[in-house]
Amino acid sequence: MNPMPKPPTMKDVAAAAGVALKTVSRHVNGATNIDPALASRIATAITELGYRHNLAAASIRPGRSAKVIGLVISDLANPYWSVLARSVERTLSENGYLLMTVSSEEDADRHRLLVDRLIAQRVDGLIVSPPRRDTTGWAADAAPLLPVVAIDRPLAPLLPSPTDAHPAAAPTPTPPAAEASAPLLTSPGADADAPHPTQPGAAADAPLVDTILADNAGGAEAATRELLRHGARRILFLGDSLELYTMRERNAGFRRALGLDPASDDDRASVATAHTAAEAAEVVTALLGTGRIDAVFAANNRASTGAVDAFTRAGTRLPLIGFDDFEAATLVRPGISVVAQDVAQMGETAAHAVLARLAGETPPPTTTTLRTRLVLRGSELP
Amino acid sequence: MNPMPKPPTMKDVAAAAGVALKTVSRHVNGATNIDPALASRIATAITELGYRHNLAAASIRPGRSAKVIGLVISDLANPYWSVLARSVERTLSENGYLLMTVSSEEDADRHRLLVDRLIAQRVDGLIVSPPRRDTTGWAADAAPLLPVVAIDRPLAPLLPSPTDAHPAAAPTPTPPAAEASAPLLTSPGADADAPHPTQPGAAADAPLVDTILADNAGGAEAATRELLRHGARRILFLGDSLELYTMRERNAGFRRALGLDPASDDDRASVATAHTAAEAAEVVTALLGTGRIDAVFAANNRASTGAVDAFTRAGTRLPLIGFDDFEAATLVRPGISVVAQDVAQMGETAAHAVLARLAGETPPPTTTTLRTRLVLRGSELP
DNA sequence: GCCCCGTGAGACAACGTTGTCTAGCCGGTC
DNA sequence: GACCGGCTAGACAACGTTGTCTCACGGGGC
Numbered sequence: 001m002n003p004m005p006k007p008p009t010m011k012d013v014a015a016a017a018g019v020a021l022k023t024v025s026r027h028v029n030g031a032t033n034i035d036p037a038l039a040s041r042i043a044t045a046i047t048e049l050g051y052r053h054n055l056a057a058a059s060i061r062p063g064r065s066a067k068v069i070g071l072v073i074s075d076l077a078n079p080y081w082s083v084l085a086r087s088v089e090r091t092l093s094e095n096g097y098l099l100m101t102v103s104s105e106e107d108a109d110r111h112r113l114l115v116d117r118l119i120a121q122r123v124d125g126l127i128v129s130p131p132r133r134d135t136t137g138w139a140a141d142a143a144p145l146l147p148v149v150a151i152d153r154p155l156a157p158l159l160p161s162p163t164d165a166h167p168a169a170a171p172t173p174t175p176p177a178a179e180a181s182a183p184l185l186t187s188p189g190a191d192a193d194a195p196h197p198t199q200p201g202a203a204a205d206a207p208l209v210d211t212i213l214a215d216n217a218g219g220a221e222a223a224t225r226e227l228l229r230h231g232a233r234r235i236l237f238l239g240d241s242l243e244l245y246t247m248r249e250r251n252a253g254f255r256r257a258l259g260l261d262p263a264s265d266d267d268r269a270s271v272a273t274a275h276t277a278a279e280a281a282e283v284v285t286a287l288l289g290t291g292r293i294d295a296v297f298a299a300n301n302r303a304s305t306g307a308v309d310a311f312t313r314a315g316t317r318l319p320l321i322g323f324d325d326f327e328a329a330t331l332v333r334p335g336i337s338v339v340a341q342d343v344a345q346m347g348e349t350a351a352h353a354v355l356a357r358l359a360g361e362t363p364p365p366t367t368t369t370l371r372t373r374l375v376l377r378g379s380e381l382p
Numbered sequence: 383m384n385p386m387p388k389p390p391t392m393k394d395v396a397a398a399a400g401v402a403l404k405t406v407s408r409h410v411n412g413a414t415n416i417d418p419a420l421a422s423r424i425a426t427a428i429t430e431l432g433y434r435h436n437l438a439a440a441s442i443r444p445g446r447s448a449k450v451i452g453l454v455i456s457d458l459a460n461p462y463w464s465v466l467a468r469s470v471e472r473t474l475s476e477n478g479y480l481l482m483t484v485s486s487e488e489d490a491d492r493h494r495l496l497v498d499r500l501i502a503q504r505v506d507g508l509i510v511s512p513p514r515r516d517t518t519g520w521a522a523d524a525a526p527l528l529p530v531v532a533i534d535r536p537l538a539p540l541l542p543s544p545t546d547a548h549p550a551a552a553p554t555p556t557p558p559a560a561e562a563s564a565p566l567l568t569s570p571g572a573d574a575d576a577p578h579p580t581q582p583g584a585a586a587d588a589p590l591v592d593t594i595l596a597d598n599a600g601g602a603e604a605a606t607r608e609l610l611r612h613g614a615r616r617i618l619f620l621g622d623s624l625e626l627y628t629m630r631e632r633n634a635g636f637r638r639a640l641g642l643d644p645a646s647d648d649d650r651a652s653v654a655t656a657h658t659a660a661e662a663a664e665v666v667t668a669l670l671g672t673g674r675i676d677a678v679f680a681a682n683n684r685a686s687t688g689a690v691d692a693f694t695r696a697g698t699r700l701p702l703i704g705f706d707d708f709e710a711a712t713l714v715r716p717g718i719s720v721v722a723q724d725v726a727q728m729g730e731t732a733a734h735a736v737l738a739r740l741a742g743e744t745p746p747p748t749t750t751t752l753r754t755r756l757v758l759r760g761s762e763l764p
Numbered sequence: 765g766c767c768c769c770g771t772g773a774g775a776c777a778a779c780g781t782t783g784t785c786t787a788g789c790c791g792g793t794c
Numbered sequence: 795g796a797c798c799g800g801c802t803a804g805a806c807a808a809c810g811t812t813g814t815c816t817c818a819c820g821g822g823g824c
Contacts, residue, residue, distance in 0.1 A: 009781085022804060029782085052527065056442060057782095057809095058782070059438055060779095060811085062388060077468035077469075099483065120435050122436055145389060402773060404775085407811065407812060415773095417772070420773085437811095439812095445812095445813095446779090
């Protein structure tokens, strides 16, 4: 009747079975060297009392862990993140781990709070999508304590000292431009001959933590080239704020395809920012018919959706390719062509990276760049 | 250099600050009655050593908890569940709780395993979507231990004894049929005058745990009536397996609108089962042009998507209403009309239900039925 | 000057579990 | 018949933290 009496402990089970506490512990932990008679007495006592093993208590012993991983993303309701979370969960689950998922909403302070909370909870590892405007130094604090993996975006370089305001676009001309389809695995320093990976002055590009990225620039470049190939000349880059790493990369790939200096403000590239599908639709609606654009590269899902919505409402359309695949892409005619990321593989790779570190592997942190795939469905045509 | 030396404890902090361990504990827990001099020495020691409070260890004291809730759903990658999970997470987060989310994949055994694991982890409460073919009795085991809330579906009645194979369609004629638009809150027994809610022999419909449902039957009935209003006479019910509670309810509402005996096999109601959008598209494609159907009620997202896909490919269409809103519904012309559930509110309600129990409230378990909304966008028209 | 009381700090045990170590038992061997 | 080795069971301490209790100190009242 009493709603929730305090749950029985091993001690209670031991008393009921008439054995020592430690013997119950052995039984619960699956030790084989137990007298069958005692084992069955213990089993009976456990079911009769309704005993439940307390993993939380067990996990405070050093060397034992709760087998829980933390995942910090920006919004679980966004299909991109939820598919990623599902993939992480599946891989971890197969390895006996549970997942705690939290949403940072791109807020650096909230992000910091959540990371601290997860660490206090003593998760075994963290998979994190670093927030934009990330100034809290959470990674430097967390990485020495437990395995940390950055996903979707790299960590912001720590303390971009205010002196090097514009490190000059010319000196580092155009990065060697990863092949259109990047290799599955890129090693850390890339320059294999550098003997000491950490270079004091220069911002060494060896990552602080394992990092899993998509080939944003390469995908965007391929999409843009495809639009160009079909005769587009004034392509609109429609995306979210360039504060987001993925947007900067996709924009860079876009400009590279156009043959523009990555840092210049050449007006051949028109760029529009929209945070929601509605905003994106507004932008496109305003430009349709003005002749100022003749194709659209939608740099994320919401931009794609907004553009299609604008097209549908206007009863006309322009060539379009979007970044990230989405369910509705096949429902309209022509089908929406997209740069598809393998989100599931990203999650799986991230989970494996954490698991490897937990298994004791300690190679220097690696950045993995996952290939993207250009899926053509017709919307790229004039 | 050493990758991960064992993290400092309160004892280390106390030693470094030259105070007693308990004083550090007081400081960490925000006690006010601490000598400012000692407090600052402790604060310094904490930052210097990089001490982190260990909530896992703290939570083994009786009366203290880790503030974690478990959520068991069928698939986090499904937008329906991810939006629900997000809503639960948001509400819990506002109340200082973290969320552990796991996917059961509708497998009863896996579901049982996950629930047991979460209980072993000593979560404070559980929000669970019961799996289909639920025979493991997990709820009866879990409910006495911690607050449990069922979401999206009620618990299966325990042990449907094999004797009452077909409890006869006639004896229980047509259930009083909840009003077309259910009230926001339905109390447990419904029959307010029953003094003793538990009735030995009969399966009392007082729920075992708090339950949050959508008005599946009502929504489906409204949608079907709308199709009928526009002249449809041979409507296809296109949904997933009727093993799923939600499907049974939606089918019941569908039949009610058609004026069919809920248990009869009247062939005026054509029913097709499809697990994926592709299967749904196949079914619709096969029926299009045969004249055997003149409208479609798609009982879930995937069915809607599949039907639209079939229409688009065939270059024709039939009147269509779907259950559950989805992003693509507004992208095609005509827009897809749907029965929309307020998924976010469902998550919030479930979270509040757990929080209320954790706050010590112990009213008898309640079933809450959330209203659905018929959103007409044009696809219902001939 | 003495006592009482309020305040803040520390000693100790406890939470539920597991690692280590010792004691005991049994069978086999010389 | 004595000894040894292999095996299981139990006593004990420890994990990192917090609740309880006690103690020391200092100030104020008589």
